[in-house]
Amino acid sequence: MIVILILSVGGLLISIYLTKQHYNTVNPIFCPLTGSGCEVVMVSKYSEIFGIPLSVFGIIYYTLVIILSSAFRFRQKDILFVILAGWTTFGLLFSLCLEFIQIFLIQAICFYCSLSAIICLLLFVVESLMKKYKT
Numbered sequence: 001m002i003v004i005l006i007l008s009v010g011g012l013l014i015s016i017y018l019t020k021q022h023y024n025t026v027n028p029i030f031c032p033l034t035g036s037g038c039e040v041v042m043v044s045k046y047s048e049i050f051g052i053p054l055s056v057f058g059i060i061y062y063t064l065v066i067i068l069s070s071a072f073r074f075r076q077k078d079i080l081f082v083i084l085a086g087w088t089t090f091g092l093l094f095s096l097c098l099e100f101i102q103i104f105l106i107q108a109i110c111f112y113c114s115l116s117a118i119i120c121l122l123l124f125v126v127e128s129l130m131k132k133y134k135t
Helices: 002-023 037-042 054-075 078-106 111-133
Strands: none
Touching: 002 037, 002 054, 002 111, 037 078, 037 111, 054 078, 078 111
16 A cells, blocks of 8 residues: 555656646746657646646545545555545546547647656556455
8 A cells, every 4th residue: 555655645746746837937847858748738728627737637636546545554444445446447547548638639748747647557556456466
């Protein structure tokens, strides 16, 4: 469960940074590896849902993963594990959709967005392994 917490905190920090940068009109976002891809993705029409930056949804997602995994760690209730499993599955599927949008529609890659998608994949894998080896 500690791995899930570490990954989630990392994802939360990325989402907070992206949200801050979304509203930052002074300094451009630093985009390692991909150059200007982060800026292109952040200003695209796909960067918001109902005027809310996708990174805000990332903050909500990772916060709920932290809460659910912490609650499961201390309570060991099966329902918490089922909810966590569903939530990480949703996160992975949503991240895959966003990666598709970056690659095929925007045709630019945001390093931080892709890192968040990798974290979602790892959360899903770790949760799946926990389910498989749960006693």
